[in-house]
Amino acid sequence: MTFVLVVDDDPAMQRTLNINLRARDYEVETAGDGRSALQIVDERMPDVVLLDLGLPDLDGIAVLRQLRSFTQVPVIVVSARTESDDKVEALDLGADDFITKPFSIDELMARIRATTRRAGHDEPDLxxxxxxxxxxxxxxxxxxxxxxxxxxxxxxxxxxxxxxxxxxxxxxxxxxxxxxxxxxxxxxxxxxxxxxxxxxxxxxxxxxxxxxxxxxxxxxxxxxx
The missing domain is CATH 1.10.10.10 (Winged helix-like DNA-binding domain superfamily/Winged helix DNA-binding domain)
Known part of the structure; x- marks a missing residue:
C-alpha cells in the first residue's frame, strides 16, 4: 500500500485529501507544519509527499531543501502560489511536480500515480x-x-x-x-x-x-x- 504524507496547515484540505486518498486505498498521514513533517519522514519514509508551500513554521521551500539534503522521496508541491518563480525554485530544488490550488482530485491522483511510477521504476546503475x-x-x-x-x-x-x-x-x-x-x-x-x-x-x-x-x-x- 502506497504511503502518502500530506503536509498542509489547512484542516479542510487535510480532511479532503485524507478522505479521497484513503478511498483509493492509499495509506495517509497528515502534518500541519514543516517540523512535524520532517519528524514523520525521519521516523518512517513515505512513498510520496504532498507539500504545501505556505506553512506556519518552516516555509515549504525550506522543508523541501531539508528533505533533499537526505532523501530523494518523491515530492509533489501542492500550493495556492501561482508565481512562476515559486514553481521554478521548487522544481530546481528537486520537487517532482507542482500542482496549483484549486485542483481536481482526479488530476492530483494522476500526478501521484505518475510520480510514484517513475520513482518505483527500477533501472540499472548507469x-x-x-x-x-x-x-x-x-x-x-x-x-x-x-x-x-x-x-x-x-x-x-x-x-x-x-x-x-x-x-x-x-x-x-x-x-x-x-x-x-x-x-x-x-x-x-x-x-x-x-x-x-x-x-x-x-x-x-x-x-x-x-x-x-x-x-x-x-x-x-x-x-x-
Missing part, C-alpha cells in the same frame, strides 16, 4: 564516460578529468533521461513530462534554460556541443563516441 567526462548516475556524480562538476537535481534528471536513451531522439514533450510531469509538457523554455546550463557545465565547448545535441523543433539527443 555510468557513462566520454571525452574526459564521467557521469555516475548511482552516485549523482559528474567529473571531468577527475574534477567534480555540480549539477542541480533537475539537471541530473534531464541528463539521466537523455543518457538512458543515448543516441536516440528524446522529444521535448517526453523530456518535459519525464522531468517535471504532464502539466509541463508545453514549457519548452524550461528545457532551453536548463540545457544551456548543462552544456556550460558538461561540454568542452558549450558553443559547439558534441554530447548534448538539439534537433530544432523536435527535441534532444545525447551522443557518445
Amino acid at each position: 555510468v557513462i564516460e566520454a571525452d574526459g567526462l564521467r557521469l555516475d548516475f548511482a552516485d549523482s556524480r559528474a567529473t571531468r578529468d577527475g574534477e567534480d562538476i555540480h549539477l542541480t537535481p533537475i539537471e541530473w534528471r534531464i541528463v539521466e533521461v537523455l543518457a538512458r536513451r543515448r543516441g536516440r531522439l528524446v522529444r521535448q514533450v517526453e523530456l518535459l513530462t519525464a522531468v517535471w510531469g504532464p502539466a509541463y509538457d508545453t514549457q519548452t523554455n524550461y528545457l532551453r534554460v536548463h540545457m544551456a546550463s548543462i552544456r556550460r557545465k558538461l561540454e568542452v565547448d558549450s558553443g559547439r556541443p558534441v554530447l548534448f545535441l538539439t534537433e530544432p523543433g523536435m527535441g534532444y539527443r545525447f551522443i557518445t563516441r
Whole structure:
C-alpha cells in the first residue's frame, strides 16, 4: 500500500485529501507544519509527499531543501502560489511536480500515480564516460578529468533521461513530462534554460556541443563516441 504524507496547515484540505486518498486505498498521514513533517519522514519514509508551500513554521521551500539534503522521496508541491518563480525554485530544488490550488482530485491522483511510477521504476546503475567526462548516475556524480562538476537535481534528471536513451531522439514533450510531469509538457523554455546550463557545465565547448545535441523543433539527443 502506497504511503502518502500530506503536509498542509489547512484542516479542510487535510480532511479532503485524507478522505479521497484513503478511498483509493492509499495509506495517509497528515502534518500541519514543516517540523512535524520532517519528524514523520525521519521516523518512517513515505512513498510520496504532498507539500504545501505556505506553512506556519518552516516555509515549504525550506522543508523541501531539508528533505533533499537526505532523501530523494518523491515530492509533489501542492500550493495556492501561482508565481512562476515559486514553481521554478521548487522544481530546481528537486520537487517532482507542482500542482496549483484549486485542483481536481482526479488530476492530483494522476500526478501521484505518475510520480510514484517513475520513482518505483527500477533501472540499472548507469555510468557513462566520454571525452574526459564521467557521469555516475548511482552516485549523482559528474567529473571531468577527475574534477567534480555540480549539477542541480533537475539537471541530473534531464541528463539521466537523455543518457538512458543515448543516441536516440528524446522529444521535448517526453523530456518535459519525464522531468517535471504532464502539466509541463508545453514549457519548452524550461528545457532551453536548463540545457544551456548543462552544456556550460558538461561540454568542452558549450558553443559547439558534441554530447548534448538539439534537433530544432523536435527535441534532444545525447551522443557518445
